[in-house]
Amino acid sequence: MAARFPLPNGAVLEIASAFSAAIAFTAITNAAPPVVTSDDHGLLNGAVVMLESGWAGITDRATAAASVTADTLALAGLKTTNPQKFTAGAGLGNLIPVSTWMQISKVTAFSVTGGDQNFLTVGYLEDDDDRQAPTNRNPITVSVTVEDQPAAGYVGVVEDYSDTKELTVLRLKLPNGDQLLYPGYVSITSTPTMERNNLMTRTITVGLSGRPVRINAA
Structure with a gap:
């Protein structure tokens, strides 16, 4: 049975001490979560990445890869459904994967x-x-x-x-x-x-x- 009251006891804090080379993505959807297209990106589910994007609402944010296929992945926890704020086609950029945690x-x-x-x-x-x-x-x-x-x-x-x-x-x-x-x-x-x-x-x-x-x- 899950704990009735959420407590932080036992939480572990880490900092990204190194990053891998940037991976460009060639498409991103207006969705929750958004899905990016990046040929042969090589990332696994759960990989944490920093974002560089033409969309100010998600650039310089961190997220985790989800629903990974060979050429696509979802950006967990993000929402880009509003086309007024996230202009279609304007959000291209890079994924910068964390390679080492400390x-x-x-x-x-x-x-x-x-x-x-x-x-x-x-x-x-x-x-x-x-x-x-x-x-x-x-x-x-x-x-x-x-x-x-x-x-x-x-x-x-x-x-x-x-x-x-x-x-x-x-x-x-x-x-x-x-x-x-x-x-x-x-x-x-x-x-x-x-x-x-x-x-x-x-x-x-x-x-x-x-x-x-x-x-x-x-």
């Missing part, structure tokens, strides 16, 4: 801020009450607090991303098999916090380049 170990806290809806406030002369209409959403930032462990393998990877400001992706694997993909720009504090009788920690910050995607377990 665990970010000894995580003590994981928090997400932003992503909330902003509103335009309008008041007409004849109105007693102002009105609101939705506009944009605030950008999302992920903060990960980790035990200070300078010899851990992931530290150099994160520090390199912090220096180069290259785009990468974090993957949070939940105990129930679900995965959350967080694409973005990673940085890490240069020195740990130090307070008597408290754990020394550093903070990894991820400024997301696009909305996260959740891949539900089969």
